[in-house]
Amino acid sequence: MPATASAPIELQVGITLITFIVLKLNVMAVANSHLRIPDFTLSPRIDQVGAEERAARFTKRSIKKESKLNGLKLVLNMIDLTTLEGKDTEGKVKQLCYKAMHPHDAVPGIPTVAAVCVYPSMVKVAKKTVDGSGIKIASVATAFPSGQAPKEIKIRDTKYAVNEGADEVDMVISRGKFHAGEYNFVFDEIAEIKEACGDARLKVILETGELGTFDKVRRASDIAMHAGADFIKTSTGKIQPAATMPVTLVMLEAIRDFYYKTGKMIGMKPAGGISKSKLALHYLVMVKEVLGEDWLTNEWFRFGASSLANDVLMQIVKEKTGIYQSMNYFSVD
């Protein structure tokens, strides 16, 4: 075992059979990062007023002409087109998949979205529908959206989604445990889900609307990244507030610090509440100015959204033709 095995977490976790297994997983999760697991209570503090002011400053950028058109295409290509409803059916999911592959065929040169995001039970049909298009299938898992289920069930949920063909898994953290200060539990759970994901990329949803402060958002981000997240994600979309620019900024800065410490890139996915092109472009500005070129691709940045796509399409058509068309010209799926 590498030197990382002597991480302080050993002292904090009781030595039982289960934690031995957990420890091994932890070590695997961080083995590539050449980093000791830090004391998460020492995560950097965030000044709320300052973070909000900085976030507001990105919205002052004026995005016009070709940078607007290119930005809109980039946004469309970063969308995880999402349906997460109790009433989801195969029919609904198939239609959404078609929209993902053909957002607006009336105008040539429009990219596809990045992925379709569904519940585990819909993964198989979605996977089959988008076959060969390059579009990824993301599945929420781990007793989404509350995460209030035993760990074993969350792992089975994850494995089921992956076996059905999910390329990406969007898990939720145990916010209750996090608020109770049981960071090791949260960490171990993420590490185990990561293990269950196999080759699928893991997005870790912090549900920032339930965390209360930016300090806690930063701490949860650090836990998730160290435990093996490939992406960190703001929200389930089921809790208000969902994604905001300041909260996304705090997470992007956590990603930047993690990158400088470990050399490992982590993706970012704000989700929920981003339904207008202008706001999405502001997010893009933020990614450009906080993380730069390498993150300006759907490999490292996603929007979790359902209604954003049509607004982006409307704006793209407007940029190309100079005319705003009514929403009736854009398919609702």
Add this chain to the structure above:
Amino acid sequence: MASKTKNNTLKLKFDTSWSYAPAPESKSAASINKQYDLFINGEWVSPLSKKYFDTINPANEEKLSEVADAGAADVDRAVKAARNAYEKVWKKMPAKERAKYVFRIARMIQEKARELAVIESLDGGKPIKESRDFDVPTAANHFFYYAGWADKLEYAFPNRNAVPLGVAGQIIPWNFPLLMAAWKIAPAIATGNTVVLKPAETTPLTALKLAEIIQESGLPPGVVNIITGAGATGAAIVNHPDVNKIAFTGSTDVGKIIQRAIAGTDKKATLELGGKAANIIFEDAPLDQAVEGVINGIYFNQGHVCCAGSRLYVQESVAKEVIRKLRDRIESLIVGDPLDKNTDIGAINSRSQLDIIHKYISIGKKEGAEMYESSCPLPGKGFYCRPTLFTNVAQSNRIAQEEIFGPVLAVLTFRTDDEVIEKANNSPYGLSAGVWTDKGSKIFNMTRRMRAGVVWANTFNKFDPTSPFGGYKESGFGREGGLHGLLPYLELKQYS
């Protein structure tokens, strides 16, 4: 993928394939005359000196207009007009009527905000984002605020009879031309004084636009007179025997000359002079927000700010991280056309100021400090300077002691609270300071012991008309803004 490289060579790439297209603000909002005369007694009069001088756009060195160069005789004419208006109209007018005029000027600044912002950026080189979102609205707010005080002086100073001083001679700098005019004129006329104001020779246009607004507002002739010129004009105002009060914002050197000139007279003065503010980051600070505050503290308005946080003190345990964050942040600053809405750093105000900044940059290099500047391209024409920072700076370096008045930051490190307070106070200046820490008690401990007129905690460069502003030591005396800002324009008499 960049992550394959070794830790110590990791670098984020901010020169991205997705970039911002030019987004220039239209110049059509601004109407600038070919030539401007002097605004005396409510009228535009040609100078007795018969001389005019050019004012240029520092972003492209093109001439914008020419303005009158007021001589001693012109100054005398302006002071006489002010004296006449004071004795015959203004001091007799009921305070609530005075307030209405001040309020009207504030409203008209708001109505013409776009034009004023464009002219401010054209004439001074500051980014339109700042003139639009900071200079012009804050100027209007200042008039609104002091309009409110005009008829409430007996509440501001209970049991005292607050009476105006008479004629105020006001000389303002080129870094915030309209805003400084507002800082000077609003409290002076609200308290019942009349004014002779001289804007800086490189940035006279928004003050002249303000003169047009004042004329249109119907303010009684002579209450505000605005005359243009250089140092000699300013000296003539300071030395005029019928001026009761001098309000000056500018360099410490000129401030000292003014002090000498008015010695032995009964002229009152407020001087707002230079600074070399310490911005202090403790290891427990919210670092990303602190870095943002440092960036705003030094690169706001190209660093042409008397209270700019030009000395950064970082606790050694976080110095490396803070410097790395600063270098990244500098890379995302956009330097260029002041009228472009995306520009963060515009043009340096004048050729001579650019020379001064270059001089200090070469001094810093010679002193052995390590220089880092952003890699952004600069426009071919005009006066521009990349955002620059020096690390490995010692307290004894000139770049850590002297005011550069440009986008140049000196980064120093410290170990303990006592050490940093001693170093921060170890300066002839004392205008402003900043403290960044997560610990409330530390903020109060620091602010109590810091010899600076304004101390910002976990923020920087915040201005509000309700808040007094002014310096310690060679940063001047007297306060502008807030209730305190009324005092320099009043004499408080006992009721008898």
